[in-house]
Amino acid sequence: MFFKRREKNNGCSTAGRPISAQLANVKIWGHQIEKVYSSKKGEYHALEGLDFEVLDNDFVCIVGPSGCGKSTLLRMIAGLDFPTGGVLMIDNREITGPGADRGMVFQTYTLFPWMTVAENIGYGLRLKRMKKEESEKIIQKYLKAIGLEKFRDAYPKELSGGMKQRVAIARALANSPEVLLMDEPFGALDPQTKSQMQLLLREIWQVEKPTVIFVTHDIDEAVFLANKICIMSANPGKIIKEQPVHLPYERILELKDTPEFFELRKKVNACIKG
Amino acid sequence: MKKLFSIRHPIPSKAYACLAVFVFVFLVLTWYFVSSMGIVKELFMPSPVKVVRYIAAELVSGGMLSDMWISIYRIMMGFLLAAVLAIPLGILAGSFPWMEALIAPVCEFVRYMPVPAFVPLVMIWSGIGEAAKIIIIFLGTFFQMVLMIADDARSVSDDLLASSYTLGARGSVAIRTVLIPAMLPRMMDTVRMMIGWAWTYLVVAELIAADSGLGYSILKAQRYVKTEAIFAGILVIGLLGLITDRILVLINKKLFPWAEGE
Numbered sequence: 001m002f003f004k005r006r007e008k009n010n011g012c013s014t015a016g017r018p019i020s021a022q023l024a025n026v027k028i029w030g031h032q033i034e035k036v037y038s039s040k041k042g043e044y045h046a047l048e049g050l051d052f053e054v055l056d057n058d059f060v061c062i063v064g065p066s067g068c069g070k071s072t073l074l075r076m077i078a079g080l081d082f083p084t085g086g087v088l089m090i091d092n093r094e095i096t097g098p099g100a101d102r103g104m105v106f107q108t109y110t111l112f113p114w115m116t117v118a119e120n121i122g123y124g125l126r127l128k129r130m131k132k133e134e135s136e137k138i139i140q141k142y143l144k145a146i147g148l149e150k151f152r153d154a155y156p157k158e159l160s161g162g163m164k165q166r167v168a169i170a171r172a173l174a175n176s177p178e179v180l181l182m183d184e185p186f187g188a189l190d191p192q193t194k195s196q197m198q199l200l201l202r203e204i205w206q207v208e209k210p211t212v213i214f215v216t217h218d219i220d221e222a223v224f225l226a227n228k229i230c231i232m233s234a235n236p237g238k239i240i241k242e243q244p245v246h247l248p249y250e251r252i253l254e255l256k257d258t259p260e261f262f263e264l265r266k267k268v269n270a271c272i273k274g
Numbered sequence: 275m276k277k278l279f280s281i282r283h284p285i286p287s288k289a290y291a292c293l294a295v296f297v298f299v300f301l302v303l304t305w306y307f308v309s310s311m312g313i314v315k316e317l318f319m320p321s322p323v324k325v326v327r328y329i330a331a332e333l334v335s336g337g338m339l340s341d342m343w344i345s346i347y348r349i350m351m352g353f354l355l356a357a358v359l360a361i362p363l364g365i366l367a368g369s370f371p372w373m374e375a376l377i378a379p380v381c382e383f384v385r386y387m388p389v390p391a392f393v394p395l396v397m398i399w400s401g402i403g404e405a406a407k408i409i410i411i412f413l414g415t416f417f418q419m420v421l422m423i424a425d426d427a428r429s430v431s432d433d434l435l436a437s438s439y440t441l442g443a444r445g446s447v448a449i450r451t452v453l454i455p456a457m458l459p460r461m462m463d464t465v466r467m468m469i470g471w472a473w474t475y476l477v478v479a480e481l482i483a484a485d486s487g488l489g490y491s492i493l494k495a496q497r498y499v500k501t502e503a504i505f506a507g508i509l510v511i512g513l514l515g516l517i518t519d520r521i522l523v524l525i526n527k528k529l530f531p532w533a534e535g536e
């Protein structure tokens with residue numbers, strides 16, 4: 001739709017590739033991650049013995065029941081929070097703090113209310129001291145991609161929830177992060193807007209190829225978007241299964257009505273319930 | 275009728291204004307009747323007509339104007355001094371827990387010391403010059419303001435700051451580009467409230483240690499039992515406070531068109 005340039009198909013499942021090749025392009029790697037919250041009432045083990053691996057340029061969805069620690073895991077990858085045990089690495093380096101290389105779209109609305117839509121999208125670019133003309137081009141490109149060109153000078157309070165979330169995604173993408181972390185970004189949207197956003201996100205991913213880690217509790221969404229689904233269980237939070245998604249590289253809405261789609265959804269559902 | 279008692283049911287802004295004006299008119303009329311019908315002696319409660327006439331005469335002759343200006347000058351100086359110091363300290367205390375530990379407990383303690391009790395001390399230190407009044411206003415507002423500004427800074431959502439980190443902001447850049455802009459509307463509200471307090475402490479200072487200003491004019495009127503002058507002084511102080519408040523509200527609306535809510 002918005003992006004003409006297409007790259008070669010290299011985003012499909014990597015299952016079956018030799019181990020060495022897989023290790024070569026592991027982007028994020030977690031081993032026996034543990035997160036304990038201690039309070040006066042005692043300790044709460046939010047995550048325990050969690051193993052996790054995401055390949056470079058992959059699109060991974062994390063699903064699991066509410067409170068199983070999805071946000072916690074994402075925040076740790078962003079460097080906003082730290083594991084109390086185990087290791088969590090990016091590019092074979094321990095994660096020591098947040099950075100512009102890992103963009104994040106939060107579960108809550110986090111646009112800067114005093115900035116217009118365009119200023120919000122350009123925030124990271126201004127921090128990088130990018131030249132005006134250059135950043136203007138990028139802002140324009142993403143305004144177009146999210147279909148909000150008419151709202152470039154509007155303040156967030158004038159936007160609907162879905163529009164806010166689109167701007168938040170554009171703001172994260174404009175910074176061209178290597179990793180894009182998304183925490184139930186479409187959770188509050190109506191089904192139609194949600195589908196459109198899913199298409200848009202997948203399309204952007206196919207062009208820009210960031211490594212995407214996408215948290216959701218909507219299994220349809222996970223199957224539709226991901227190359228791999230990580231299923232988590234609660235108490236303690238850990239990944240109980242990794243489900244590769246062998247669907248065509250080009251994701252179109254009709255896919256949601258195919259037997260392959262049903263089959264995958266059933267598998268994931270059974271795993272969550274079981 | 276049912277709607278009137280449904281919680282938070284909005285009313286037209288005109289109706290709101292009418293009701294507010296009605297209460298003022300009602301109060302003034304009651305005052306008028308109580309004083310003119312002789313229920314209370316004229317000496318204790320002069321009629322509103324007399325008070326308004328007194329204010330008008332004073333404004334024309336300029337006697338009250340000079341008192342007003344000197345009071346406004348003291349407020350500005352004392353309050354600006356307090357604000358200039360309290361705002362950065364408050365922001366630091368709201369951003370860094372170790373700063374908070376250094377700043378907040380002391381302020382909590384001092385703010386419970388009654389400011390009028392400081393007046394004799396301030397007079398010993400600096401006589402009854404301008405400095406004394408400014409110090410008293412400063413003491414009355416500074417400590418409270420530090421704590422309130424710190425609260426404003428803390429009220430900025432963690433996720434807002436976190437998202438700036440994930441876009442490449444760190445430390446002072448995040449404070450400058452996110453924390454401060456995000457807290458500004460609340461901070462201006464705090465400032466507005468504190469100016470109200472500053473008026474109170476100004477009068478405290480002028481009642482005890484001054485030879486000019488609106489507070490002093492009230493004290494002088496008491497000596498000569500000129501009740502209408504006392505009423506006039508109190509009313510003018512109230513009006514000045516109200517005007518400052520409304521002006522600040524307008525400035526806030528102009529400055530922060532993006533703020534959520536009203």
Ligand SMILES: Nc1ncnc2c1ncn2[C@@H]1O[C@H](COP(=O)(O)OP(=O)(O)OP(=O)(O)O)[C@@H](O)[C@H]1O
Nearest residue numbers: 037044046065066067068069070071072073107217
């Ligand atoms: N700061 C904290 N202090 C104490 N406990 C916390 C804290 N943050 C999260 N938890 C606990 O950790 C667990 C995981 O929280 P998290 O927000 O990661 O869940 P989630 O999987 O994202 O849930 P949801 O789908 O509802 O967003 C929860 O049980 C929560 O109570």
Ligand SMILES: [Mg+2]
Nearest residue numbers: 070071107183
């Ligand atoms: Mg969550």
